[in-house]
Amino acid sequence: MLPKSNFAKGALIVVASAVTSEIVYWVYLLFWDKAWKKYGTKKQTQCDNVVTEVIFFPDDKIACKAHFASEDGCENKMCRFTHEANSLSRLYGYLTSAKTSLDVSVFVITCTDLADLLIEAHKRGVLVRVITDDEQVDITGSQIWKLRSAGINVRTDQSSYNMHHKFVVVDKMFLLNGSFNWTRQAITGNQENLMIINSSKIVSLYLGEFEKLWQNFDPKNRNGTSFQKRNF
Ligand SMILES: [Zn+2]
Structure with a gap:
C-alpha cells in the first residue's frame, strides 16, 4: 500500500492525465473540425468551378x-x-x-x-x-x-x-x-x-x-x- 503522500501524488497524476487527454481530445476535435470545414468548403468550391454549365442542342x-x-x-x-x-x-x-x-x-x-x-x-x-x-x-x-x-x-x-x-x-x-x-x-x-x-x-x-x-x-x-x- 502506498503512503498517503504517494497516494495523493498518484491520484493527482491520474486526474491530471485524464484532464490533459480530454483537453488534447477537444483541441484536436476543434482543429480537425475547422480543418475539415475549411478543406471541405474549398473542395466544394473547386468542384463547383470545374463545370460551369452544359448546354444541349x-x-x-x-x-x-x-x-x-x-x-x-x-x-x-x-x-x-x-x-x-x-x-x-x-x-x-x-x-x-x-x-x-x-x-x-x-x-x-x-x-x-x-x-x-x-x-x-x-x-x-x-x-x-x-x-x-x-x-x-x-x-x-x-x-x-x-x-x-x-x-x-x-x-x-x-x-x-x-x-x-x-x-x-x-x-x-x-x-x-x-x-x-x-x-x-x-x-x-x-x-x-x-x-x-x-x-x-x-x-x-x-x-x-x-x-x-x-x-x-x-x-x-x-x-x-x-x-x-x-x-x-
Ligand atoms: Zn433578329
Missing part, C-alpha cells in the same frame, strides 16, 4: 446573331431568327466574350454565324487560331476559306484519319468541349452537348493538346510521311 430555332452578339442589336423587324435565349445564344456569348484568344479545334465549320463571330473577334484584336479536318475544308458551305480570307490562321491535319475534336478555349480560361460541330444541323437537328469548364488544370491540358496539333499541322513541319498517309 438541338435548339428549336436559330438564335439571332445580331440580337445577341452585336452592339446595335437586331434592327430587322421581320427577323426570322429567335430573340429568345437558347443554347446557341449562350455559345455566342462565350465567343463574343473573348478578349485575347480563341483556340478553336472543330471538325466541321459550316455555320456562317459562328464563323462570322470568329472574324469579328479577329477584327477586334483577338488572336484566333483554328484547327480543322483537311477533308472538311472544301465541303459545301465550308467557312474555312472565308476565315482564311479574313486573315485567320487555319491549320489542318494531312491524314485520312479525322481531326475530330470539337473544342474551343476562350482566353485560355474557358474550355467549351463536347460533340458539337459548327453546323446548322448540329444547332437545330442533332442531339449535341457542349460542356463549359473553367478548371485551370483541364484547360491547360486542352491548350497543350492544341499547341501540339498547331505545331504538327504547321505546313513547315509537314513531312513526306504525313502526306503519304492520305493515299491509304
